[in-house]
Amino acid sequence: MKKRKVERLIEEANELLSRREALSTGAKVALGAVIAGLVAGLGGYFAGSQAAPQRTVTVTAPAAERTVTITETVLSTITGAAGKKPAEGMYFRLVTHGGDDPFWAVVKKGMIDAAEFYGCKADIDLCGGDLALQQKRFQEAVAMKPTAIALVINDPSWAPLVQDALDKGVPVFGINNDWPGNPRLFYIGQNEVRAGYLIGKRIFETGIKKGIDPKTAHLVMPVEVPGAAYGVQRSKGILQAAEEYGIKSYEIMDAGGLEMTTVESRETAYFLAHPETKFAIGLGGIVTDRLTTALKNAGKKPGEIIAGGFDTTPGTLAGLKEGYIEATIDQQQYLQGYFAIVCGYLYAWAGFMPNIDTGGYLVDKNTIGIIEKFSPLHVR
Amino acid sequence: MINIHKWFGTVHALNGVDFTVNRGEVVGLVGDNGAGKSTLIKILSGVYPPDMGEIYFEGRKVRFRSPADARKLGIETVYQDQALAPNLSIVRNIFMGREITASFGFLDLKKMSGEARKAIETLGLRVRSPLEPVAILSGGERQGVAIARALYFKAKLVILDEPTAALSIKETQKVLDFVRLLKKEGVSVIFITHNLYHVYEVADRFVVLFRGMKVADVLKEQTSIEELACYITTGKAAA
């Protein structure tokens, strides 16, 4: 009768607790939140202590506003006079809208590597798409008077804030996303429209060579978040290419968000419903990842539909090897983080204002090798 | 129950209460709100332990650590809201917690259904099918199901906590009929209520609690409703 004993124990314990009415629910919830924060912090600590030695990095997790601090005090690599690093004493802050995305993990890695190489300190804010939060962080960054701020400029409302920072003597330049009319000093990032154009050109070129008739061919562009800047700009570039090749029929497809199963099932259904589709270009990393399986689900053979897209996630790389995916764009976002530091240093040192296009590297069957080599290192 | 005391914090809910119920007797336990009726029967059914005092059942001293202990001895309580689960069928309600199982704990639905039907019919309750959810029954019928459950499980003492509250006149009569039936079966009943008129019809004896103390313990023949009302409101016999 072991079960009875356990039951009774639980009952007795429950009764015991039912008599201690002291703690109010509010206090319990608060306690729970503190414990949650502690556990998350501890988890972060252990995660950080396993990675390669890093500089102090503060990552603000999205929306929930919990600051998970990954602190790993690095034993000083700077020893005395000999071997002094160029950017020592400098502090750079990257204020971004990024978050729930492997993309930004690579950006962060680039930043960390460059900071270590140049001997400076750097922090990155990931605001998870929350513009208000991002602006708050920006103000806080300005108040800290860093050597320079690298800002993702994803909204016209940044212009006065950037101007204000510049007036206060804090250099601000743009990374990853830019907005016309913004007074930022220079911009480092991928030109999304150009990247779209590149992949579109490659996909259509391949299709035409195979004998696909552009006048009747249909193009589908699945996107995770319809209306988001990345999708809009990339589709612009793709459609530019489409026009050049005389392709008129297209649809931007709402793939249903970031969740893999939903994306896969919707893409499959689309392919089944639209047999006239000859070209498929994913506008984001996840939709491109699922294209291969969706094509297989729909009974298509490799090359029947010319497919491509963005980023180098495992599904996409597998598709490249199997021949379902023709090509994909590696955004080289590592460079965005890396050059944020380098250019920040160059500006602080000698006033250079470099405008750098970091993106648009076309990956196909031939160049996949180097991607596979560096992907596990979170570099590509 | 002898010399029962119970404190809740500094509130002396029960102050030296002696309470007896004889076999086959219907006792009306009455008193105003806060008099201690609920507390007393909760102690008797094992929900709380008394802080002081003893309980004897069928001549033996007993101590309940949980309602399950009391139920094992044959003390069943029928609370107003806590008796039945409305969405569940009559069968599942009757056998709640005491399901008849075949091997590995799987329900023997056929047997349960049959037994449930028998249990209800003993009380004279008429339903289309014991598989119907309890929610379609009227208030009085629901009390009937709860009482049928107690009867089925060979209760020796059934405690009814405000069984006629919120019931129509017709339904109340049904419940009082059930109580008479219980008495006929030799089951003792404790009938708790505010409503003197209801309990007066069926009770043999009355116990009045006033602010945690027993102020009256009289047979029906020796008292009247007016006198009881006086005890309830003032704690004293009529002036």
Add this chain to the structure above:
Amino acid sequence: MESKRSLMLRLPPEVYSLIILIGLLTIFTIFSNYRFLSYENLRALGRLLPDLGVVALGVAMLMIAGEFDLSISSQIPLCSYVMITLLKSGFGEILSLLVVLGVGAVLGFINAVITIRGRIPSFITTLGTMLLWRGVVYVWSGMMPIPLRPYLPETSILALVFVSEVFGVPVQIIWFAAVAIVLGLILHRHRFGNWVYATGDNELAAKEMGINTALTKTICFMTVGILAALVSVLQLYRIESFAATQGIGFEFRAIAACVIGGISLRGGSGSVIGAILGIIAMQTIDTGLILMGVPVFGVSAFIGIVIVVFGLLVTRAGRKFVS
């Protein structure tokens, strides 16, 4: 003198779910030029439906017991990450699977303990654990996707068990059916199932009758956790990589599937059949609409409308059935 009630009103809500679902499926079939019934589509459905379905069945049982679990959307990526980390570290597949199922059970147990001991509504508890676990996953994994292939042995047993086909039928749907049968039997034919219903319908009465409601709820929470872990492995093997975005949105879709399947938000009523109907509905609405050629941008709005209508009708029916 029974009050006259028309037969219509006395039907259980599951019947309404079934009627509406059949109606939807018929519309999908006809207006998609029968593509909806094509082998490719049904096979894709069979592969993908169980992702939500398996864990939603557990959620159904938990909801009948009167509690919610929002944290499944974070349990899934967390368990997936644990699985791939174990495989990476060289542990055997079966052992890793057992460990991960254990992790799921523990996560469910934590939800149970906090809810029951702390007397906090499970909605709040699991909201907290949902955010907590997802934060943990993001930090641990750095949000990078991790491919599965490099860490699988030559002949992967689990790949056979989780991602293959039996006479053309995807094995995932067989898993779903198996879980449905087991949970259905327990819920409807076992004494524990009666405890679940009693606990959800009238917890006080259940306690009165000697049912250990705390234990009952704990088992339900742990079942959800184990099923979430199972789904995480199913997904991991099918997608062939760990993705930190796994499971997003599952918490509400599972609850929505249960509600439109006739499971009451208040607990105490509902059935596994209803849950199955709701799950099928949730998982086929968007693909059905797309197959019909509805412009994909309108799909989300449509899904919202269908869910609301479905929910209204079924909840109404549920109320009328009982009272």
